[in-house]
Amino acid sequence: MSAPVDVCILGGGPAGMAAAVMAAENGLSVAVLDERQSAGGQIFHAIETGPFSKGALLGPDYAQGHSLAAAFQAENVTRLLGARVWRIDMTSTGGSARYICSHRSSQLRFGHLILATGAMERPLPFEGWTLPGVMTVGAAQLLLKGSATVPDGRIVLAGNGPLLLLFANQLLSQGVRILAILDTAPERSPLALASRHLGALFGNRDKVIKGLRMQARIRAAQIPVYRKVSDLHASGDGRIQSISFRVDGKEEYQVEVDSLLIHEGIVPNTQVSRALGCAHVWDAGQQCLRPELDRYGESSIDDVFIVGDGAALRGAIAAPASGQIAVGRILERRGVASPGSRAVVRKAETVLARERAFRPFLDELYPPRLATSRLSDETIACRCEAVPASAVRAAIADGAIGPAQAKVFSRCGMGACQGRICGSITAGILADAMNRAVTAADAPHVRFPLKPLSLAEMAERVSAFDKDNHHAA
Amino acid sequence: MFRRLNVSDDRLELEVEVDGIIVKCRAGDSVSAVVLMTGSKPYRRNVVSGDARAPLCMMGVCFECLIEIDGLPNQQGCLRTVEQGMRIRRQLKPLSDVVSGSVGR
Numbered sequence: 023m024s025a026p027v028d029v030c031i032l033g034g035g036p037a038g039m040a041a042a043v044m045a046a047e048n049g050l051s052v053a054v055l056d057e058r059q060s061a062g063g064q065i066f067h068a069i070e071t072g073p074f075s076k077g078a079l080l081g082p083d084y085a086q087g088h089s090l091a092a093a094f095q096a097e098n099v100t101r102l103l104g105a106r107v108w109r110i111d112m113t114s115t116g117g118s119a120r121y122i123c124s125h126r127s128s129q130l131r132f133g134h135l136i137l138a139t140g141a142m143e144r145p146l147p148f149e150g151w152t153l154p155g156v157m158t159v160g161a162a163q164l165l166l167k168g169s170a171t172v173p174d175g176r177i178v179l180a181g182n183g184p185l186l187l188l189f190a191n192q193l194l195s196q197g198v199r200i201l202a203i204l205d206t207a208p209e210r211s212p213l214a215l216a217s218r219h220l221g222a223l224f225g226n227r228d229k230v231i232k233g234l235r236m237q238a239r240i241r242a243a244q245i246p247v248y249r250k251v252s253d254l255h256a257s258g259d260g261r262i263q264s265i266s267f268r269v270d271g272k273e274e275y276q277v278e279v280d281s282l283l284i285h286e287g288i289v290p291n292t293q294v295s296r297a298l299g300c301a302h303v304w305d306a307g308q309q310c311l312r313p314e315l316d317r318y319g320e321s322s323i324d325d326v327f328i329v330g331d332g333a334a335l336r337g338a339i340a341a342p343a344s345g346q347i348a349v350g351r352i353l354e355r356r357g358v359a360s361p362g363s364r365a366v367v368r369k370a371e372t373v374l375a376r377e378r379a380f381r382p383f384l385d386e387l388y389p390p391r392l393a394t395s396r397l398s399d400e401t402i403a404c405r406c407e408a409v410p411a412s413a414v415r416a417a418i419a420d421g422a423i424g425p426a427q428a429k430v431f432s433r434c435g436m437g438a439c440q441g442r443i444c445g446s447i448t449a450g451i452l453a454d455a456m457n458r459a460v461t462a463a464d465a466p467h468v469r470f471p472l473k474p475l476s477l478a479e480m481a482e483r484v485s486a487f488d489k490d491n492h493h494a495a
Numbered sequence: 496m497f498r499r500l501n502v503s504d505d506r507l508e509l510e511v512e513v514d515g516i517i518v519k520c521r522a523g524d525s526v527s528a529v530v531l532m533t534g535s536k537p538y539r540r541n542v543v544s545g546d547a548r549a550p551l552c553m554m555g556v557c558f559e560c561l562i563e564i565d566g567l568p569n570q571q572g573c574l575r576t577v578e579q580g581m582r583i584r585r586q587l588k589p590l591s592d593v594v595s596g597s598v599g600r
Contacts, residue, residue: 057555059576060523064554071523073504104574125567142556154537154549155496161553164573165497169521169528174498196500260537260547261496280496291556405551406558408544438558438569443551474569 027051027100029352030119030132032107032294035063036087037330038138039094040342044349046097048363050356053100053130055107055121057473061094062087063140064164065338070095073170080167080192083338090342102130108471110135110298112323122479134325134352137295138345141288141331144310145443146181146393149401150256150265151284152408159285163189172198175280178265180204180254183287183388187236194243201279203240204251204267206286206391219383226380248275254392256282286390290332293442297468298323304462307385308335309394311446311465318351319344327351340377343370393446396454403451404444406437411451418455425466428452438474441466497531511581526572526583527553527560538562539586562586 029045031038034056045052054061062069066087069075078085102123109120116133143158150156159179165171172193178201179186186203193200216223223230240247253268266276289310292302301314301322312334319327327348330341350367353359397403399412409432417431425448428434434448435441441448449464471480507522513533520529527550530538537547539561550560553573560572563584572583 057571057574059574068523071506073500073502073506073521073523079502142554143552152541152546152548154547157550158552161551161573164553165525165528165531166500169524170500170502170504171497171524171528171532172500174496196502198500261535261549405541405548406543408541408546438561439556442556442558476567 026116026131026133027053028133028356029053029136029349030055030117030130030134031136031138032056032119033063033138033140033330033332034058034061034094034101034103035138035140035330035341036065036090036338037140037332037341037345038063038136039090039345041136041138041329041345041349042099043093043097044346044363044366045352046099048349048353048358048360050349050352050358051100052097053102053132055102055105055119055130057104057106059104061091061101061103063138064160066091067164068168072168074167079195081188081195083188084167106473106475107294108473108475110294110470110472112298112326116325122475125479127479134327136345136348137326137328137332138330138341139291139294139332141335142291142442144286144289144390144393145446146284146286146390147397147401147403147411147447148254148256148392149398150258150262152402152405153256153258153262154260155258155262155280156256156282156284159186159189159283160288162281162283163192166192166196172196173281173283176201176278177281177283178202178204178277178279179283179285180206180251180265180267181285181287181392182207183285184233184384185288186285187233187240189283189285190245191236191239194239200243200245202246202248202277204254205247205249206251206254207249207388208391209250210387212387215383215386219386222379222383225376229380252391252395284392286393287388288331288335289446290334291442292332292465293440293468294472295321295326295328295332296465297470297472298326300326300328302462302465304460304464305334306459307382309390310335311462317347319348320351334378336374336377336381340374343373343377346370347374394450397447397451403447404432404434404437406439406444407433407435409434409444414448414451415455418452425449425452425464429466435466440468440472440474496535497528499532509577509579511577511579511583513583514585520577522577524577525553526562526564526570526575526577526581529577530562530572530583530585536585537587540588542586542588 028050069087107121329344397411422428453460538549551557562572564570
């Protein structure tokens with residue numbers, strides 16, 4: 023067992039890196055665990071050594087990750103990369119995390135826990151979404167950033183949101199052709215929307231200009247954009263060959279494609295905070311589950327802080343700020359805050375307030391549409407166990423009144439992803455069947471281990487634990 | 496159906512084995528990226544339905560990238576980067592074979 027640290031941070035993205043830097047600068051011992059083998063999170067994936075780590079070929083936003091990663095490298099932080107955290111236990115004086123790194127089981131004790139596990143893309147089920155060739159926009163972007171790999175052939179992007187616009191621009195910059203973009207957002211008037219959010223837009227005019235530029239680039243490339251798209255289906259034998267969809271609920275189109283990239287925004291990744299038992303709420307505005315936090319990011323469990331997009335969707339600029347605010351609180355609690363650390367917190371609070379103000383506009387501009395529409399019976403709800411929506415509905419008809427029963431009756435959620443993908447989908451089916459809105463109670467329970475681990479890995483842990491105890495005795 | 500983008504890439508070149516075939520790649524490439532670039536064979540098959548599947552999220556959430564690496568099955572290929580000489584095998588057998596024990600060679 024390694025020596026205890028003051029602060030244990032799960033996730034080496036912008037929020038986790040900034041929190042680590044501030045904690046280390048103020049004399050705390052810090053460990054950062056990330057399941058990837060490099061820091062940066064998803065947004066700055068491969069920022070240090072990837073194919074686009076030099077220069078700004080992927081645009082100025084990605085390049086901004088350099089300074090954060092450099093500061094993170096410079097600080098005295100224990101970096102546990104490629105670490106699979108599978109269990110966390112909290113006690114009255116802190117807690118411990120069990121993880122596997124290079125096939126070896128270890129345990130790390132800590133005083134405070136900061137969850138910076140970020141967001142994931144909103145699960146977006148439709149008929150044919152399990153076919154190879156269907157992938158999320160974020161996944162395709164990670165392939166680009168980490169491995170300079172892009173889909174081949176006829177590419178269609180479907181959904182909506184800033185990431186879809188950004189990735190379309192990045193593909194165009196790399197000379198990759200896009201066959202069409204299917205915008206799933208409902209009819210809305212951007213001007214009327216803007217007039218309701220004038221203050222927030224003025225404070226974030228840099229982002230508005232960026233968004234308009236990205237749209238202009240897509241127009242200039244003369245990519246056909248279909249609007250008000252619904253009823254998306256993918257079909258093919260062994261992989262995607264064609265898609266069909268409706269425009270404005272009427273005209274049906276059929277297009278042959280090689281790759282369909284889907285995206286309707288992101289949602290907090292709450293797997294760890296739910297396993298720990300932190301209180302969560304259903305956020306109707308962002309249509310997602312999120313942890314219930316105080317203004318410093320502390321959860322309903324003492325000394326468990328949640329920062330970045332795992333706390334609430336506020337974006338990559340807000341993420342470091344929320345990490346700093348949480349560390350500021352920890353410094354105060356330990357009685358080691360300084361005028362310098364308080365100044366950092368004040369600045370972070372200003373940044374966070376500005377970023378937070380922009381979200382309602384984005385949420386209204388890009389509402390999830392496919393992800394919230396009623397699934398056909400044939401649509402696969404649980405990819406791991408290949409459970410169609412009809413089976414979940416049958417479970418509900420058989421008396422399942424919540425996610426746990428639906429899971430037991432139908433096996434929906436029993437697979438390797440442990441409900442990460444199908445959890446929100448099952449919640450939607452439950453709410454629809456009972457003719458009510460989704461609530462936090464529709465989220466399935468999450469139990470340890472957080473990631474599948476082999477019996478050998480667990481056995482090693484047990485024997486190592488016995489040895490530790492033997493030495494202690 | 497993925498391809499390598501034609502960008503100046505000075506990352507270290509290395510070789511891995513995908514289903515016994517030597518494949519050239521670069522340090523930092525994810526295992527999933529390298530497998531996706533090697534031909535049209537399915538990335539994996541779902542153990543329940545036997546359907547062809549491929550990575551969905553590439554960020555450790557969906558578990559559609561599960562693959563055998565250096566003899567260990569069910570590794571998340573999207574989170575692992577390639578190493579010189581790594582032996583990667585697609586998991587293409589249906590559940591019936593897994594249950595009868597023929598998957599472990």
